[in-house]
Amino acid sequence: xxTGPQFSRRRFxxxxxxxxxxxxxxxxxxxxxxxxxxxxxxxxxxxxxxxVRIDREGNVLIGARDPDTGTGTATALxxxxxxxxxxxxxxxxxxxxxLGVEAKEGKPVWVYxxxxxxxxxxxxxxxxxxxxxxxxxxxLITQAAARRLGIAADRLRCxxxxxxxxxxxRFPYGSLVEAASKIDPPNAPLPLKSPRRYALIGQPAxxxxxxxxxxxxxxxxxxxxxxxxxxxxxxxCPWPDGSLASIETAPALAxxxxxxxxxxxxxxxxxxxxxxxxPAVAVLAEDTWSALRGLAELKREWxxxxxxxxxxxxxxEAQALALLDTDSAPTTRVRDEGxxxxxxxxxxxxxxxxxxxxxxxxxxPEPMNCLVRLDKDQATLVVPTQAPQRAWAVVQRLxxxxxxxxxxxxxxxxxGYGRRLDHDYxxxxxxxxxxxxxxxxxxWTREQGLTHDYYRSGTVHKIxxxxxxxxxxxxxxxxxxxxxxxxxxGIAADRLxxxxxxxDQLPAGLVPTYRNDWYSLASAMPRGPFRGEPHVTNAFAVExxxxxxxxxxxxxxxxxRLRQLGDARQIPLSGGGxxxxxxxxxxxxxxxxxxxxxxxxxxxxxxxVACWHIDGAYVAHAIEAVMHGxxxxxxxxxxxxxxxxxxxxxxxxxxxxxxxLDALSNALNPAITFRNGQVQQQDFxxxxxxxxxxxxxxxxxxxxxxxxxxxxxxxxxxPTAAPALANAVFRASAVRVRRLPLMKELLRLL
Amino acid sequence: MQxxxxxxxxxxxxxxxxxxxxxxxxxxxxxxxxFRHTGDPLMxxxxxxxxxxxxxxxxLGDAHGEDGYDLVLxxxxxxxxxxxPMAKLAGTRVTTVEGLAHADGSLHPxxxxxxxxxxxxxxxxxxxWLIAGIDLLxxxxxxSDEDIDKLPNRCRCGIQTRVRRAIKRAAGVKA
Numbered sequence: 060x061x062t063g064p065q066f067s068r069r070r071f072x073x074x075x076x077x078x079x080x081x082x083x084x085x086x087x088x089x090x091x092x093x094x095x096x097x098x099x100x101x102x103x104x105x106x107x108x109x110x111v112r113i114d115r116e117g118n119v120l121i122g123a124r125d126p127d128t129g130t131g132t133a134t135a136l137x138x139x140x141x142x143x144x145x146x147x148x149x150x151x152x153x154x155x156x157x158l159g160v161e162a163k164e165g166k167p168v169w170v171y172x173x174x175x176x177x178x179x180x181x182x183x184x185x186x187x188x189x190x191x192x193x194x195x196x197x198x199l200i201t202q203a204a205a206r207r208l209g210i211a212a213d214r215l216r217c218x219x220x221x222x223x224x225x226x227x228x229r230f231p232y233g234s235l236v237e238a239a240s241k242i243d244p245p246n247a248p249l250p251l252k253s254p255r256r257y258a259l260i261g262q263p264a265x266x267x268x269x270x271x272x273x274x275x276x277x278x279x280x281x282x283x284x285x286x287x288x289x290x291x292x293x294x295x296c297p298w299p300d301g302s303l304a305s306i307e308t309a310p311a312l313a314x315x316x317x318x319x320x321x322x323x324x325x326x327x328x329x330x331x332x333x334x335x336x337x338p339a340v341a342v343l344a345e346d347t348w349s350a351l352r353g354l355a356e357l358k359r360e361w362x363x364x365x366x367x368x369x370x371x372x373x374x375x376e377a378q379a380l381a382l383l384d385t386d387s388a389p390t391t392r393v394r395d396e397g398x399x400x401x402x403x404x405x406x407x408x409x410x411x412x413x414x415x416x417x418x419x420x421x422x423x424p425e426p427m428n429c430l431v432r433l434d435k436d437q438a439t440l441v442v443p444t445q446a447p448q449r450a451w452a453v454v455q456r457l458x459x460x461x462x463x464x465x466x467x468x469x470x471x472x473x474x475g476y477g478r479r480l481d482h483d484y485x486x487x488x489x490x491x492x493x494x495x496x497x498x499x500x501x502x503w504t505r506e507q508g509l510t511h512d513y514y515r516s517g518t519v520h521k522i523x524x525x526x527x528x529x530x531x532x533x534x535x536x537x538x539x540x541x542x543x544x545x546x547x548x549g550i551a552a553d554r555l556x557x558x559x560x561x562x563d564q565l566p567a568g569l570v571p572t573y574r575n576d577w578y579s580l581a582s583a584m585p586r587g588p589f590r591g592e593p594h595v596t597n598a599f600a601v602e603x604x605x606x607x608x609x610x611x612x613x614x615x616x617x618x619x620r621l622r623q624l625g626d627a628r629q630i631p632l633s634g635g636g637x638x639x640x641x642x643x644x645x646x647x648x649x650x651x652x653x654x655x656x657x658x659x660x661x662x663x664x665x666x667x668v669a670c671w672h673i674d675g676a677y678v679a680h681a682i683e684a685v686m687h688g689x690x691x692x693x694x695x696x697x698x699x700x701x702x703x704x705x706x707x708x709x710x711x712x713x714x715x716x717x718x719x720l721d722a723l724s725n726a727l728n729p730a731i732t733f734r735n736g737q738v739q740q741q742d743f744x745x746x747x748x749x750x751x752x753x754x755x756x757x758x759x760x761x762x763x764x765x766x767x768x769x770x771x772x773x774x775x776x777x778p779t780a781a782p783a784l785a786n787a788v789f790r791a792s793a794v795r796v797r798r799l800p801l802m803k804e805l806l807r808l809l
Numbered sequence: 810m811q812x813x814x815x816x817x818x819x820x821x822x823x824x825x826x827x828x829x830x831x832x833x834x835x836x837x838x839x840x841x842x843x844f845r846h847t848g849d850p851l852m853x854x855x856x857x858x859x860x861x862x863x864x865x866x867x868x869l870g871d872a873h874g875e876d877g878y879d880l881v882l883x884x885x886x887x888x889x890x891x892x893x894p895m896a897k898l899a900g901t902r903v904t905t906v907e908g909l910a911h912a913d914g915s916l917h918p919x920x921x922x923x924x925x926x927x928x929x930x931x932x933x934x935x936x937x938w939l940i941a942g943i944d945l946l947x948x949x950x951x952x953s954d955e956d957i958d959k960l961p962n963r964c965r966c967g968i969q970t971r972v973r974r975a976i977k978r979a980a981g982v983k984a
Contacts, residue, residue, distance in 0.1 A: 129931030129966040265927045272932035273920040273939060275866020275906035282865035290860075315849075348849065348856040424878065424933040424965055426869060473868075473933030474965050505871050709927050713971065717930055720967030743871045743963070752958035754969050 110140055110156075110171075110192045113200075117220055117233030119146050122156040124171040125181040126445055127268070128475035129717075130773040131710035132176055134267045136185045138707060142259040143193030143252055146232075147220035153267040158447035158467035167451065167462035175446045177475045177590065179674065179771030182706060186769055194249040196239075203238035204230055219258070254704070254766060263709035268471055278470050280443040281428045281502065288430070288498035289318055289343040291491050292350045294357055295511050296338040297737045299325070299585055300364030303338060307358035311342055314356055316349025323490045330548045331585055332481030333453050336511050341491050347502065366583040367736030372418060372517060375580060379519040379540035380413070382578050389538065389576035391556040394633075397572030402534035408526040410611045414600040415798040417730030419515040419589065420740070422748060425473020426505045429488035432498035437464040438489075443472040445479040453482045457489045476721075477588035481513050509746050510738045513587025514731055516542040516580070518559075520600035525572070530612055532623055534572035539597070542582035544589070555579060559593050565601055565671060568630040568638055569623055584733060591777030594673055595722065598778030599785070599799070602669035606786040607795065615659055616786065617651055617668060642677045642701050642763070643670055649699035649761045650681035659790075664694050667786025669779040676770040677701040677763075680719065680783035686792045689806055693723070693755040693784065701763035702772045708762055711772055716758035718776035724749035726781035726801050835899045839864070840908030850896035855879050857895055858905060866906035866936050877962030878933070880940035881905050887944035906936035909943065919943055922975035930966020938962050942976050951982050 112120040121140050127133035137153045140146075159170030173184035197217050204222040205212035214225050221229040254260070271277040296302070308320040324338040340359055344350035430441040431454075438458055444450045447467050454465050472479060488501035503511075518541040525534035544558040556577040567573055589595075605623065609616035627641030647670045659666050663685065670679040683695040698715050705711050728747040732739045740746040785796045788805060798804045834845040839862060846857060858864045858881070867890050870878025874889025881890045882904040909917045919942050922928075929935060941960045949956050957973050964972075977984045 127931075129929075265924060266929040266932075268932060269924045269927065269929050270916075272929055272935045273906070273916065273923045274910055275864070275936050277932050278865070279868075279933060281869065282859075284863075346856065346860045348852045348860065351856075352849075422965060424868075424870075424931060471932060474931045476965065502869075505869065505876075713927055713930070713968075716970055717967030720969055721965055724965070724967070742873065743876055744873070748876075748963040748965065750958075751960050751962070751969055751973075756954055756973060757970050 110189065111144060111196045113196065113232055113236045115233045115236060117147075117150055117231045119144070119151045119220070119232075120154055121146075121151055122154050124156050124159070124174050125185075126174070126176045126447065126469045126472050126475075127155065128176050128445055128472040128479065130176050130181070130475075131266065131707065131714060132181045133471070134264055134710055135182060135706045136189060137267070138259045138264060139185050139189050140193040142257060143190045144197050145217035145219065145258075146193075148259060148264070150220055155470060157469055158451055158465075160448075160451060160462055160465065162461055162463040165462065167448075167455075169448060174448055175480075176472075177445045177477060177480070177773055179773060182769045182771050190251050191248055194251055195244055198249050199239040199242050199244065200232050200235045202242050203235040207235070207238065260704070260706055261708065264707050265709060279425055279473050280430060280441045280470055281425055281473070283430045283441040283468075283470070284500055285430070285432060285498040288432070288500055289345065289495060290347045290350045291341045291343045291488070291499050291501045292347070292354050293339040293341050293487070293501070293503060293507065294354055294359060295336075295507060296361040297510065298361065298363040298367040299337045299511075300367050300583060301338060301361050302364065303340070304360040304362040306340060306360075310356040310358060311353040314344070314349060314353040316345045317342060317353035318345065319343045319495055320353070320357070321491060321494050323487060331513060332483055332548070332587060333456070334483065334486045335490065336483040336513075336585060339487070341487075341501075343491065343495060343499065363736055370583050370736040371734050372732040373734075375542070375582060376415060376517060376519065379578070379580055380415075382540055382580075383413070383519060383521040383538045390579040391553060391577045392574070393556055393560050393562055393577055394567055394573055394575040396574070397534065399534055399536060399572055399574060402525050402572040405527055405533060406525045407528045408611060409523065410526065410604070410608050411521070411523045412604055412607050412797060414520040414522075414603060416518045416596050416599060417799055418517040418584070418732070419725060419729065420509050420512045420731050420746060421476045421478035421589065422505075422729075422743075422746065423474040423476060423478050423508060426508055427478075427484035427503040428501055429485045430498065430500045431485075431488045431492045433458065433489070433492045436460065437466070439466045439468075440485070440488075441468045441470065442482075442485055443479060444469055444482065444485070445472070445475040445477075449480065450482045450485050453485045454489055457486060457493070476590035477592075478508075478513065480588050506742045509731070509740050509742070512731075513544070513585045515589035515592060515596075516544065516582070516586050518596040518600075520597070522600060522604045524604070524608055526608065526612070530614075530622065532566070532570050532608065535566055535570045536574045537601075538576045538578065539600070540578040540580055541596070542580040542584065542586055544586040544592070546579075546586065558588070560597060561593055561673070562634060563632040563638065564594065564597050566623060568632070569625065583736065591718070591722070591774035594671060594774075594778040595725075595781070598669065598671045599726070599782045602671070602779060602782035603785050603795075603797070606667070606782075606789065610789075617647075617656055617659070620647065620668070620670065636675055638672060639677075643672055643679075645763060646670060646677045646679040646699040646701055649763070650679045650697045653697045653699075653759060653761065654681040654683060654695060656681065665787040665790025665792070667783045667788070667790060669782040669786065671778045673775055673778070674770060675703070676772060676775050678775050678779050680776070680779040682780075682783040682787045684784060684787040684791050686788075686809075689809065691753075691788065691802065691805065693753075695759070696755045696757070696780075697759045697761065698776050698780075699761035699763065700772065700775055701765055702770045702775065703765050703767035704769045705762055705764070706769055711762060712760045714772050715760045715776040718774055719758045719780045720749070720754055722777045722780035723754060723784060726784065726799050727753055728800050728802055730800050730803075835895050837898045837900065838902045840904060846895045848895075851894045853891045854881065854893040854895060854898060854903070855890035858890060864905050864907050868933055868936060870937070875961060877937040877941055877960070880937045880944075882940055882944065885944075885947060887940050906939055909939060917943065919946065919975065919979040922979040923972075926971045926975040926978060928968050928971035928975045930964060930968045934962060934964045934966075934968075938964075938968075938972050942972070942979070945976065946980055951980055952976060
């Protein structure tokens with residue numbers, strides 16, 4: 060990117076006069092002078108440092124800054140801008156923005172601010188700053204109209220891409236943008252629209268990429284290529300810390316089209332997710348088929364490393380069970396309120412149960428891949444990532460290039476679920492591109508995503524409850540053991556629990572005596588962020604256990620929950636904010652009313668319920684299930700969510716139904732196991748995602764209308780689906796499933 | 810630029826033109842266009858589509874072609890493109906997701922139904938679902954829930970319930 064015209068910036072928002080009189084507005088960093096790439100002023104919006112571009116014909120381009128991994132950001136974020144802009148949505152084209160980075164004194168400056176997806180903060184971040192981008196464009200257009208017409212700006216209003224005068228004359232935005240682009244923006248943030256006047260926010264909108272997707276025109280990173288590039292495929296060492304014992308490259312190199320065979324390995328001292336995941340031999344060829352044929356001819360031997368040899372998931376689980384049975388001190392006492400011993404003396408009943416959940420793989424649909432072109436003084440990449448800024452850091456470290464000489468394009472991403480917050484595959488691609496003088500497209504197979512992943516650790520929970528004479532839970536003593544996802548990632552030992560336990564998870568704050576202990580397991584198996592964790596594993600244990608308490612008390616589990624939640628009230632959370640018990644009660648009521656919970660006792664099908672809260676959002680599931688012999692039929696699923704203001708109800712419904720099905724699929728069948736440090740699931744026959752027949756025919760989604768600030772929702776519906784199902788299965792079959800995967804355990808116990 | 814092109818023009822025919830020999834290859838029709846594959850006959854159709862024709866709508870799925878990501882229609886039937894070597898495709902008619910819409914840009918009813926039901930997650934598995942669904946509708950114009958249950962496709966974003974609605978919408982049967 061060469062230096063183009065300079066423009067001065069007086070405040071947070073950027074305004075630019077584009078070619079052909081287009082108005083360009085962006086939210087940027089607070090520097091005085093910013094070089095504008097020439098492309099910014101042309102028709103190539105892909106490199107725009109701005110969010111809004113309106114041309115003289117009234118076409119509106121809006122940039123989406125967070126990657127869309129199927130989470131709906133490419134639709135929701137631009138609609139937030141379009142709302143404040145008062146744009147005509149039918150004239151809006153959404154453009155997925157790549158990484159926005161500029162250099163300041165050798166350091167990167169993130170031009171677009173927040174650029175990350177799947178961590179639940181895309182919508183809150185957009186709510187905080189993107190509304191101003193739309194408001195500014197509207198303000199400038201209104202000012203231009205005011206000057207042209209000689210009417211005070213506050214007497215003009217905007218509506219669907221038009222400025223409307225008090226006497227009803229309408230002027231399209233396109234006719235005003237040239238003048239608007241020459242007006243100085245104001246020095247203070249602009250007033251935002253009253254929610255009462257929202258025309259887009261709160262209204263359903265289909266995915267902006269839908270037509271491109273159903274016609275096969277949507278482009279993913281794996282679909283990008285350079286004509287002179289090479290395709291790289293990998294033979295990966297089964298052990299992350301293993302090494303190459305021997306290699307014979309001649310047979311692979313003899314395959315027509317194969318250009319080079321290159322061994323790579325993780326760099327010493329670099330945290331997981333920032334370098335190669337395991338040693339590997341790459342076969343580089345002119346096309347994919349030649350590369351795969353070369354790979355098949357490769358002769359090599361791998362040997363295990365010191366720490367992975369002997370790793371065994373069964374042994375680790377036995378170790379965890381033993382650990383939780385001793386009175387050894389926990390790694391971290393996450394919560395400790397009240398006096399356990401005193402509460403114990405008042406016990407009328409005691410309930411205790413242990414839950415075991417397996418290791419899981421991300422199993423992303425689009426395999427890990429990365430396209431990279433290294434030129435003398437710049438790098439150009441196409442990366443399927445949830446966090447382009449983190450991908451940038453990997454490229455920068457490996458190339459040493461100046462911050463603004465690294466361009467990262469992020470097309471729509473074929474699923475993330477936390478896997479693409481790590482960038483081992485980017486490091487691998489860059490290592491290979493450095494070794495050849497051609498662009499490289501690295502492609503893993505989907506199966507390699509199973510055997511080489513930053514897994515969700517298996518967990519063991521042991522919970523003891525003390526029940527008082529009035530049926531109240533007076534003490535809750537919970538222990539959990541897991542191999543922490545954050546280990547080795549530069550996080551202090553006393554903070555490793557944060558990826559494993561949520562400090563305010565239920566029933567914290569609701570039970571007078573509450574203890575939550577976390578025990579760290581040592582494992583050489585790679586771990587990393589996983590969609591919905593740590594809520595998913597904890598909610599399964601906690602919400603299953605509440606049902607076990609109900610069973611022990613011989614009562615309706617809804618009554619047990621209502622007694623535990625108590626009255627609608629605000630309970631301070633340890634991390635700030637409040638647990639609004641009323642909102643939790645409301646989602647619980649909505650799902651139980653819808654599924655006709657009053658039939659709980661007499662329904663021939665089993666009914667189960669579960670509720671949870673995550674960062675100010677609330678969710679409940681009610682599920683009805685029945686056994687037909689050994690076949691589990693999930694008859695009905697109802698889910699209610701309260702996420703604050705809903706930006707796109709259709710998109711949210713999709714996220715809620717989707718997370719529900721994903722959580723059910725993860726709970727029903729799959730498990731990652733390892734023996735002698737090697738993952739045993741070599742392909743998807745061994746790691747079955749749910750089939751259409753196993754899943755419910757419908758998920759009934761209830762959205763709670765609410766005018767609080769919006770929260771993220773991409774994984775909100777994950778935690779409660781599996782425990783609600785297990786609770787329904789208990790009613791349907793009298794079998795309490797305390798171990799996942801559910802189907803395997805259910806069939807064992809039936 | 811024009812000058813460079815002019816310089817690149819061949820000189821006048823010299824009279825000793827030898828016709829090129831007929832090239833051997835595998836003839837097939839992809840999305841209504843004729844193609845001849847002259848490369849490795851064992852190359853799977855998936856890589857022919859993606860690397861040679863640059864039709865990237867058909868996605869890479871699992872190695873056994875069981876999860877439905879790489880489905881295409883061969884003579885109207887859904888098959889896994891990674892399991893079809895080019896040698897088996899001589900004389901066949903292949904339709905990929907790019908070939909489902911009509912020439913005038915109007916969509917197949919199932920494509921439209923996917924849009925109407927917002928049956929879109931990350932979108933990576935959508936082409937496979939569309940091919941499987943169209944194959945099903947060609948065999949069972951009014952599919953039952955049990956028929957839809959038999960679709961082989963897998964999805965992690967959880968669009969299955971919306972796919973079910975879309976198929977029923979396209980078939981005109983009650984959801």
